[in-house]
Amino acid sequence: MHILVTNDDGILAPGIKALAEALRPLGEVEVVAPDTGQSGAGHAVTFLTPLICERISLRGEFFGWSVAGSPADCVKLGVRELCRRRPDLVVSGINAGANRGVDVIYSGTVAAAVEAAFIGIPSLAISLASRGGFDFERAGQWARRIVGRALELGIAPGTVLNVNLPPLDRGEPQGVRVVRQSTAPWTDVYDRREDPRGRSYFWLADSGERDASREPDTDLGALRAGFVTITPLQYDLTEYRRLRWLERHWNEEGAP
Amino acid sequence: MHILVTNDDGILAPGIKALAEALRPLGEVEVVAPDTGQSGAGHAVTFLTPLICERISLRGEFFGWSVAGSPADCVKLGVRELCRRRPDLVVSGINAGANRGVDVIYSGTVAAAVEAAFIGIPSLAISLASRGGFDFERAGQWARRIVGRALELGIAPGTVLNVNLPPLDRGEPQGVRVVRQSTAPWTDVYDRREDPRGRSYFWLADSGERDASREPDTDLGALRAGFVTITPLQYDLTEYRRLRWLERHWNEEGAP
Numbered sequence: 001m002h003i004l005v006t007n008d009d010g011i012l013a014p015g016i017k018a019l020a021e022a023l024r025p026l027g028e029v030e031v032v033a034p035d036t037g038q039s040g041a042g043h044a045v046t047f048l049t050p051l052i053c054e055r056i057s058l059r060g061e062f063f064g065w066s067v068a069g070s071p072a073d074c075v076k077l078g079v080r081e082l083c084r085r086r087p088d089l090v091v092s093g094i095n096a097g098a099n100r101g102v103d104v105i106y107s108g109t110v111a112a113a114v115e116a117a118f119i120g121i122p123s124l125a126i127s128l129a130s131r132g133g134f135d136f137e138r139a140g141q142w143a144r145r146i147v148g149r150a151l152e153l154g155i156a157p158g159t160v161l162n163v164n165l166p167p168l169d170r171g172e173p174q175g176v177r178v179v180r181q182s183t184a185p186w187t188d189v190y191d192r193r194e195d196p197r198g199r200s201y202f203w204l205a206d207s208g209e210r211d212a213s214r215e216p217d218t219d220l221g222a223l224r225a226g227f228v229t230i231t232p233l234q235y236d237l238t239e240y241r242r243l244r245w246l247e248r249h250w251n252e253e254g255a256p
Numbered sequence: 257m258h259i260l261v262t263n264d265d266g267i268l269a270p271g272i273k274a275l276a277e278a279l280r281p282l283g284e285v286e287v288v289a290p291d292t293g294q295s296g297a298g299h300a301v302t303f304l305t306p307l308i309c310e311r312i313s314l315r316g317e318f319f320g321w322s323v324a325g326s327p328a329d330c331v332k333l334g335v336r337e338l339c340r341r342r343p344d345l346v347v348s349g350i351n352a353g354a355n356r357g358v359d360v361i362y363s364g365t366v367a368a369a370v371e372a373a374f375i376g377i378p379s380l381a382i383s384l385a386s387r388g389g390f391d392f393e394r395a396g397q398w399a400r401r402i403v404g405r406a407l408e409l410g411i412a413p414g415t416v417l418n419v420n421l422p423p424l425d426r427g428e429p430q431g432v433r434v435v436r437q438s439t440a441p442w443t444d445v446y447d448r449r450e451d452p453r454g455r456s457y458f459w460l461a462d463s464g465e466r467d468a469s470r471e472p473d474t475d476l477g478a479l480r481a482g483f484v485t486i487t488p489l490q491y492d493l494t495e496y497r498r499l500r501w502l503e504r505h506w507n508e509e510g511a512p
Contacts, residue, residue, distance in 0.1 A: 042328070043298035043361045047460040050449070072298070072362075076444050077458055102374055104493055105299045105367075106328075118358055118441050153505055159498065178502040180494040185374050188332050193306070202333055204303040230506060232498035237360055238436040239490035242415065246434040246488060249409055 001027025001151070004087035004116075006074045008038040008095065008108025011056055011066045014136050015094035019126065020064070022140030023091060026147060030087070031056075031064025032078035034071060034108075039097075041108035043115070044070040051077060071112035079119055089155070090116035091147060093126030094139050098164045100127075100219035101182035101210060104233065113160045114235050122155040126163045129223060135168045142168070142228065146176075160233040164219060166226045174226040181231050182218035184210040257283025257407070260334050260343035260372075264294040264327040264351065264364025267312050267320060270392050271350035275382065276320070278396030279347060282403060286343070287312075287320025288334035290327060290364075295353075297364035299371070300326040307333060327368035335375055345411070346372035347403060349382030350395050354420045356383075356475035357438035357466060360489065369416045370491050378411040382419045385479060391424045398424070398484065402432075416489040420475060422482045430482040437487050438474035440466040 003023055007016040011033035020029050035054070038044075052068040065082050067074045075090060092112040099107040109125045116123035124147060128139045142165050150161060162181075166173050187208035195201055212221040219229040259279055263272040267289035276285050291310070294300075308324040321338050323330045331346060348368040355363040365381045372379035380403060384395045398421050406417060418437075422429050443464035451457055468477040475485040 037304075039304065041298070042300040042326075042367065044300050045298065045362050045460075048293075048295065050457045050459045051446075052451075052455075052457045070298075076460075077446060080444055081446050081448065081458060102491060105370065105491055106301050111298065111361075114361065120441065149506065153502075160495075176506060176508040178499060178506050180496070180499060181492055183492050185376065188336055190307075190333060190337050192337065195308075199308075199310075201306045201308045202337060203306045204301075204332075230502065232495040232502060233493040234495035235358060235361055235493075236437055236439050237489040237491075237493075239416075239488040240436070242488035243434060243436060246409075246486065250405070250432060250434050250486060252432040 001089065002085055002087050003027050003029045004075070004078050004083055004090045005029055005031045006033045006071055006078065006090065006092050006112045008034065008041055008071045008112065010034050010037045011064060013096065015096055015128065018136035018140035019091060019094045019143055022144040023147060026144065030083050032067060032074045032082050033064060034074060035066040035068050038070055038108045041070045041111065042106050043072050043111035046070060046073050053082065071108040072115040075112050075115040079121065087121055090121050090123040091126065092123065094136055094143060095127035096134050098127050098129035098223060099125065099162065100164050100223055100229065101184055102186065104162055104181060110162055114233065117158050117160045117235060120157040122157055122159045124150060124161045124163055128165045129167050130169065131167045133169050138168045139165050162231045162233050164223045164229045166223055166228065173228045176230065177222040177227040178230045179217055179219050179222045182215055182220035184215065184220060186210060257345065258341055258343050259283050259285045260339055260346045261285055261287045262289045262327055262330045262334065262346065262348050262368045264290065264297055264368065266290050266293045267322045269352065271352055271384065274392035274396035275347060275350045275399055278400040279403060282400065286339050288323060288330045288338050289320060290330060291322040291324050294326055294364045297326045297367065298362050299328050299367035302326060302329050309338065327364040328371040331368050331371040335377065343377055346377050346379040347382065348379065350392055350399060351383035352390050354383050354385035354479060355381065355418065356420050356479055356485065357440055358442070360418055360437060366418055370489065373414050373416045373491060376413040378413055378415045380406060380417045380419055384421045385423050386425065387423045389425050394424045395421050418487045418489050420479045420485045422479055422484065429484045432486065433478040433483040434486045435473055435475050435478045438468070438471055438476035440476060442466060
């Protein structure tokens with residue numbers, strides 16, 4: 001088992017170190033990760049500029065490759081160029097902060113996993129919610145357990161499992177739940193400020209709270225209730241119900 | 257009808273000017289767009305740094321707001337702060353280049369439309385394929401026609417229509433087709449080069465050709481056959497078939 005580990009918090013973040021160490025008993029682990037934090041990077045890819053890569057050592061030992069690019073770039077480049085052989089599995093994380101609901105669309109952690117799925121490699125994205133400190137060591141143990149169980153069950157190419165761990169700094173999770181992604185919206189609030197020359201600028205100040213009370217069967221609801229959540233994701237974004245309706249009303253053959 | 261127009265090629269790109277002008281007969285148009293090109297930005301959002309905005313005039317007349325951020329930032333900030341009133345519709349484009357198949361996940365043009373859907377505003381992303389020059393004036397006429405038809409049919413909040421126009425520089429499209437998103441993968445090839453100090457770096461050189469011959473019912477296939485394609489997109493990424501299977505095999509109640 002050859003495992004590519006990446007993240008969106010950057011190669012020096014504590015979460016990726018904990019993840020790489022936790023997964024070593026499962027196979028050969030290679031790390032390819034962004035050189036800096038890429039939170040909110042979404043599924044960005046770099047093609048207009050080059051990707052500078054560096055070998056990163058920790059305490060004198062080779063840890064992995066840093067890439068001056070996005071999490072998706074790291075997976076592309078890792079699989080095509082940097083890894084010693086083609087990975088059987090890509091695991092992204094452990095992200096400092098949950099990625100549930102519509103966060104999955106903003107998340108670089110999830111984008112890396114989706115990129116792997118494009119290339120035909122099964123993947124997991126692992127994120128840790130917290131109310132205080134991040135206990136990455138225990139999160140790593142959970143990551144190994146979840147990845148191990150996924151391998152036992154069989155994780156087909158193209159599969160993306162989005163995993164969220166509840167805060168672990170106040171006890172054990174309530175269990176593990178397979179749940180759908182919430183679509184509850186954020187309510188973004190911007191701070192309007194003035195620069196030293198009197199011109200307005202804006203800063204995303206708060207995204208409010210999303211109401212999970214009516215959707216205990218989602219990642220948002222189950223995570224808030226203290227469960228580890230697992231949500232399989234797809235990258236066919238077609239909305240099929242609307243597609244069928246539009247097909248009946250809109251198809252036009254021949255030039256207008 | 258109040259329409260927010262944005263893009264990912266930047267506020268000075270010819271495609272957004274053509275789009276804004278083409279849509280004026282349909283309602284009041286406001287433009288909020290990135291200050292620079294954001295191709296491949298995906299669904300990036302900016303929260304760690306401020307968003308600098310500027311009023312952009314063309315030939316002495318106010319054209320719109322530029323934002324030093326991503327396409328998704330422009331929609332968030334446009335709706336919450338910059339637009340004179342809440343838009344009824346968001347239209348993103350006209351992108352210089354098609355956004356079909358898995359491109360939709362990398363595309364800033366599409367991300368802007370999806371962001372609008374999050375906030376409850378119906379949206380369209382419009383992209384123009386080209387084999388030579390981009391005829392944005394004719395693309396604008398097509399955009400008006402497509403947006404007008406969408407409004408006639410009724411476009412509900414949460415709807416995202418991803419529209420691709422075939423190259424218009426060699427004649428009229430074959431017609432309009434409502435089609436699903438292709439999931440055919442790219443085969444990325446990186447150029448490995450050496451920097452002036454002898455260190456390796458990489459540059460995404462080619463993403464190959466995707467085989468559309470076996471999927472005429474997708475955006476990839478229908479666009480290649482010369483049709484205008486329309487694909488409704490969703491932002492619930494849950495893969496429900498795998499979800500049902502995993503629910504039976506993985507749910508665990510109680511701490512392990």
